[in-house]
Amino acid sequence: xxxxxxxxxxxxxxxxxxxxxxxxxxxxxxxxxxxxxxxxxxxxxxxxxxxxxxxxxxxxxxxxxxxxxxxxxxxxxxxxxxxxxxxxxxxxxxxxxxxxxxxxxxxxxxxxxxxxxxxxxxxxxxxxxxxxxxxxxxxxxxxxxxxxxxxxxxxxxxxxxxxxxxxxxxxxxxxxxxxxxxxxxxxxxxxxxxxxxxxxxxxxxxxxxx
Numbered sequence: 001x002x003x004x005x006x007x008x009x010x011x012x013x014x015x016x017x018x019x020x021x022x023x024x025x026x027x028x029x030x031x032x033x034x035x036x037x038x039x040x041x042x043x044x045x046x047x048x049x050x051x052x053x054x055x056x057x058x059x060x061x062x063x064x065x066x067x068x069x070x071x072x073x074x075x076x077x078x079x080x081x082x083x084x085x086x087x088x089x090x091x092x093x094x095x096x097x098x099x100x101x102x103x104x105x106x107x108x109x110x111x112x113x114x115x116x117x118x119x120x121x122x123x124x125x126x127x128x129x130x131x132x133x134x135x136x137x138x139x140x141x142x143x144x145x146x147x148x149x150x151x152x153x154x155x156x157x158x159x160x161x162x163x164x165x166x167x168x169x170x171x172x173x174x175x176x177x178x179x180x181x182x183x184x185x186x187x188x189x190x191x192x193x194x195x196x197x198x199x200x201x202x203x204x205x206x207x208x209x210x
Contacts, residue, residue, distance in 0.1 A: 031200025130163020
């Protein structure tokens with residue numbers, strides 16, 4: 001498995017509507033995104049399959065990992081990774097379905113005990129958040145930097161920070177222990193693919209040793 005560190009780009013079906021999904025996703029990958037999560041809650045299975053297949057091809061071209069949000073069957077069909085929220089089914093069952101090599105992540109909100117449970121069930125990474133005001137999940141419970149520092153000491157897994165992450169605040173998250181920063185609006189709410197690539201490169205450079 002590749003090292004899980006760097007920019008974690010998460011798609012948004014509204015931000016990336018009207019033909020923006022593939023060019024903007026490719027721009028994020030070209031800018032250095034290491035993980036790309038396909039997040040689409042619509043019931044249109046055939047469209048979601050086509051889009052996920054296209055994103056899989058892009059991730060393979062750029063050496064990144066594709067993660068499917070909340071759909072273990074689609075992840076299994078493509079042989080890619082999976083991200084599960086707390087209400088999205090059993091992590092241990094997903095691990096059994098997808099195999100030992102698959103990247104499987106878990107939403108742990110702001111609770112260390114959820115992360116420890118996910119680790120025991122075979123998670124590849126744990127995600128904490130929201131750290132800052134988030135448009136995607138405005139009501140999510142808040143997490144703080146102390147939680148990241150505690151998690152870094154107690155868990156031997158990559159840690160994802162999500163929720164209102166921007167270029168201005170990401171550095172504090174990385175310094176506190178985040179292995180990856182998950183970004184939606186600060187990456188994809190852009191006027192062009194070129195701007196997405198510029199932002200992705202800027203996020204990626206935050207992880208480079210000085």
